Amino acid sequence: GQSLEQPSEVTAVEGAIVQINCTYQTSGFYGLSWYQQHDGGAPTFLSYNGLDGLEETGRFSSFLSRSDSYGYLLLQELQMKDSASYFCAVRALYSGNTPLVFGKGTRLSVIA
Amino acid sequence: DSGVTQTPKHLITATGQRVTLRCSPRSGDLSVYWYQQSLDQGLQFLIHYYNGEERAKGNILERFSAQQFPDLHSELNLSSLELGDSALYFCASSPATDTQYFGPGTRLTVL
Numbered sequence: 273g274q275s276l277e278q279p280s281e282v283t284a285v286e287g288a289i290v291q292i293n294c295t296y297q298t299s300g301f302y303g304l305s306w307y308q309q310h311d312g313g314a315p316t317f318l319s320y321n322g323l324d325g326l327e328e329t330g331r332f333s334s335f336l337s338r339s340d341s342y343g344y345l346l347l348q349e350l351q352m353k354d355s356a357s358y359f360c361a362v363r364a365l366y367s368g369n370t371p372l373v374f375g376k377g378t379r380l381s382v383i384a
Numbered sequence: 385d386s387g388v389t390q391t392p393k394h395l396i397t398a399t400g401q402r403v404t405l406r407c408s409p410r411s412g413d414l415s416v417y418w419y420q421q422s423l424d425q426g427l428q429f430l431i432h433y434y435n436g437e438e439r440a441k442g443n444i445l446e447r448f449s450a451q452q453f454p455d456l457h458s459e460l461n462l463s464s465l466e467l468g469d470s471a472l473y474f475c476a477s478s479p480a481t482d483t484q485y486f487g488p489g490t491r492l493t494v495l
Binding site: 302303305313314315316317320322359361363370371372373374375376377 | 386417419425426427428429432439440442474476482483484485486487488489
């Protein structure tokens with residue numbers, strides 16, 4: 273089986289930095305992904321880590337430590353439009369294939 | 385716009401009824417995934433199809449079924465609907481990478 277744990281809510285101030293953590297348990301590991309979902313919208317891909325270390329894409333960075341089964345999403349220079357839910361996801365083994373399985377999401381509120 | 389389309393956008397029906405949700409993947413993507421998202425819940429993986437074949441089943445109820453057609457569009461059939469089936473249903477398509485592209489979703493309300 274597999275499970276992912278991430279905080280349910282985070283609040284941060286505009287212009288600040290926020291880190292959203294994700295710990296996972298999965299039989300077989302194939303990478304950790306992050307998705308963003310605005311209220312009423314569809315999830316959109318943010319980043320993927322297949323190997324340990326930091327991946328940077330503009331204001332967003334994602335980190336993975338496979339030995340700790342842990343990763344995080346770092347959002348810098350927060351903007352009001354970053355208020356959304358953020359999901360970590362791992363590829364999990366189902367019937368010999370590895371679809372994405374998502375955590376329950378972290379709702380980020382950016383305040384002025 | 386992800387390139388994935390889903391119809392209808394909204395669906396309101398009664399308990400015990402049957403509905404069909406439709407998804408067209410991005411051009412060139414062979415994989416289609418279906419997810420259910422209930423209020424305050426994450427995305428629950430339902431089922432994965434690849435080039436017309438079922439590849440993986442997740443938390444999909446026996447009342448639910450899906451298929452992928454030769455033109456790669458997919459349909460999710462939900463029958464004997466219950467109040468608890470009210471949710472957002474997303475499909476996603478994927479090339480042979482770890483990125484999934486989600487459609488806008490179908491909001492199902494069962495009254």
